[in-house]
Amino acid sequence: MNVLLIGSGGREHALAYKISSSPLLGKLFCAPGNPGTLELADNIELDVKNHKVVGEFCKNNAIQLVVIGPEAPLVDGLADSLRNAGILVVGPSKLAARLEGSKGFTKDLCAKYNIPTGAYQRFKNANDAKSYIEKKGAPIVIKADGLAAGKGVTVATTIKEALEAVDACFAGAFGKAGVEIVVEEFLDGEEASFFCLCDGKTAIPFGSAQDHKRVSDGDKGANTGGMGAYSPAPVMTEDMTKRVMNEIVEPTIRGMADLGCPFSGVLFVGLMITKKGPELIEFNVRFGDPECQVLMMRLKSDLLPVLYSLAKGNLENVELNWKTDKALTVVMAAKGYPEAPQRGSIISGIEKADKLPDVKVFHAGTALKDGKIIANGGRVLNVTATGKTVKEAQQKAYQAIKLIDWPEGFYRHDIGWRAIEREEAAKNRLIG
Known part of the structure; x- marks a missing residue:
C-alpha cells in the first residue's frame, strides 16, 4: 500500500516511524517531511493548499491512503477534495474540522447536545x-x-x-x-489529552497522555504548543475513560452526524478532570503534538491497517493492542521560543542518542544544511523513551539529551513530574 503523509513536524515523524514498520507498506511519501522522515520515506515538495496538485500526485503515484497530520489543511478542506477524487483519507471534512477550526462552533455543539464543558459566551x-x-x-x-x-x-x-x-x-x-472570541469559565482540575479514532459512526479509544504546556520548569512561564508529554495519563482510569466516551465522545459523534457532517478521523479530546468529572476544554481534529510521539512508542498494533479501516469506515471490528510500558517525550526547543525562536544553529549527537535502548529522537523543527542538522523552528527535537515506569522513561530520555550537543537549545527538566509523584506515593504506600 502506498501512503502519502502530510506534515513536517514531530507528530509526522512519529507517524512515519510507526507506518514505515508495517509489512503492508509499499512506498511512503512525506510532504514536506523533515530530516527525520527522510530516513523512512521519500520527502517531497507539494503545495498542499493546491488540492488539485495533491490529487494528481496521488493518482500518479498510486497512493492508496493519505494521512493528514496538521490541522490547517483539514480546516482548509483538503480531505473533501481528495475524497471527491476517490482517494482514501484519514482526516475529517472541512465542516467536521470546525470542531477545531471554530471554538464557538464546538461550544454551541456542547450546549445543544449536553456535553459537559465550561459556561461561555461568544463575542464579535x-x-x-x-x-x-x-x-x-x-x-x-x-x-x-x-x-x-x-x-x-x-x-x-x-x-x-x-x-x-x-x-x-x-x-x-x-x-x-x-x-470572534469565546470567553469561558475557568475549569479547575487536572488536564488530560484523550484520543479516539472515528469513522463517522464508530469511535474507539486510542490512548491518553498528559502534556506540559508551560515553557519553564514547575509549570511556569508562557504557554507553548507543548514542552513534553507522557502516556498513559494516570488520571484516565478505566472508569474515567468510559465516562469520557459516554458523556463527551459519543454525543459528539451523534451530534456531528445529526448536523450532516459526520466526523471521520482522529478526535483529540482536551479534558479537565474536575470534581464533577470530565469536562471538555477543546477538541482538536488530529493527533496532538507531542502526544502523538508517546502514543506511537506505546502502540503495539500495526497502525497502517487501523488507519485504512478508519478511512474505509470499518472501525467496528478493529482492536488495538498496547505495550504495558510507559512513554515520555521531552521537547528540545530553540532559545527564544515561544516568542522568537533562533534558527540556524547546528545540532549534533542525535545519532548517539538514538542508539540508546528504548529511545527515539523525533525531528520536529529541523532542516539539513551542508549535510548538517540545523534548528529550523521553535520546537526542534522530541527526545522520547519508554520504561516500565514514568520515572524510568524520564531517566532514559534525559540520559539521551545529554548526548545531544546543541548549546542554542533548551528544555524542561521536570517532564512527567505529576505521574512520578503518583508513582512515588504508591510505592511508599506499599512499603508502609
Missing part, C-alpha cells in the same frame, strides 16, 4: 466581551475563535489580564482567528 466586539468579563470576574479564559497555532488562548488570572487579551484579539494579534 471588545466592549461586550469586556462587560461580560467584568461581570464574571477572574480567573477566566479568553480564546480566539479560529486557528491560532496554539497561541490564541489566555488563561487570565486577573481582570486586567483578561481585558488585555480581548484587546489583543480584536487588534489582530491572531489575524482572522481573533475576529
Whole structure:
C-alpha cells in the first residue's frame, strides 16, 4: 500500500516511524517531511493548499491512503477534495474540522447536545466581551475563535489580564482567528489529552497522555504548543475513560452526524478532570503534538491497517493492542521560543542518542544544511523513551539529551513530574 503523509513536524515523524514498520507498506511519501522522515520515506515538495496538485500526485503515484497530520489543511478542506477524487483519507471534512477550526462552533455543539464543558459566551466586539468579563470576574479564559497555532488562548488570572487579551484579539494579534472570541469559565482540575479514532459512526479509544504546556520548569512561564508529554495519563482510569466516551465522545459523534457532517478521523479530546468529572476544554481534529510521539512508542498494533479501516469506515471490528510500558517525550526547543525562536544553529549527537535502548529522537523543527542538522523552528527535537515506569522513561530520555550537543537549545527538566509523584506515593504506600 502506498501512503502519502502530510506534515513536517514531530507528530509526522512519529507517524512515519510507526507506518514505515508495517509489512503492508509499499512506498511512503512525506510532504514536506523533515530530516527525520527522510530516513523512512521519500520527502517531497507539494503545495498542499493546491488540492488539485495533491490529487494528481496521488493518482500518479498510486497512493492508496493519505494521512493528514496538521490541522490547517483539514480546516482548509483538503480531505473533501481528495475524497471527491476517490482517494482514501484519514482526516475529517472541512465542516467536521470546525470542531477545531471554530471554538464557538464546538461550544454551541456542547450546549445543544449536553456535553459537559465550561459556561461561555461568544463575542464579535471588545466592549461586550469586556462587560461580560467584568461581570464574571477572574480567573477566566479568553480564546480566539479560529486557528491560532496554539497561541490564541489566555488563561487570565486577573481582570486586567483578561481585558488585555480581548484587546489583543480584536487588534489582530491572531489575524482572522481573533475576529470572534469565546470567553469561558475557568475549569479547575487536572488536564488530560484523550484520543479516539472515528469513522463517522464508530469511535474507539486510542490512548491518553498528559502534556506540559508551560515553557519553564514547575509549570511556569508562557504557554507553548507543548514542552513534553507522557502516556498513559494516570488520571484516565478505566472508569474515567468510559465516562469520557459516554458523556463527551459519543454525543459528539451523534451530534456531528445529526448536523450532516459526520466526523471521520482522529478526535483529540482536551479534558479537565474536575470534581464533577470530565469536562471538555477543546477538541482538536488530529493527533496532538507531542502526544502523538508517546502514543506511537506505546502502540503495539500495526497502525497502517487501523488507519485504512478508519478511512474505509470499518472501525467496528478493529482492536488495538498496547505495550504495558510507559512513554515520555521531552521537547528540545530553540532559545527564544515561544516568542522568537533562533534558527540556524547546528545540532549534533542525535545519532548517539538514538542508539540508546528504548529511545527515539523525533525531528520536529529541523532542516539539513551542508549535510548538517540545523534548528529550523521553535520546537526542534522530541527526545522520547519508554520504561516500565514514568520515572524510568524520564531517566532514559534525559540520559539521551545529554548526548545531544546543541548549546542554542533548551528544555524542561521536570517532564512527567505529576505521574512520578503518583508513582512515588504508591510505592511508599506499599512499603508502609
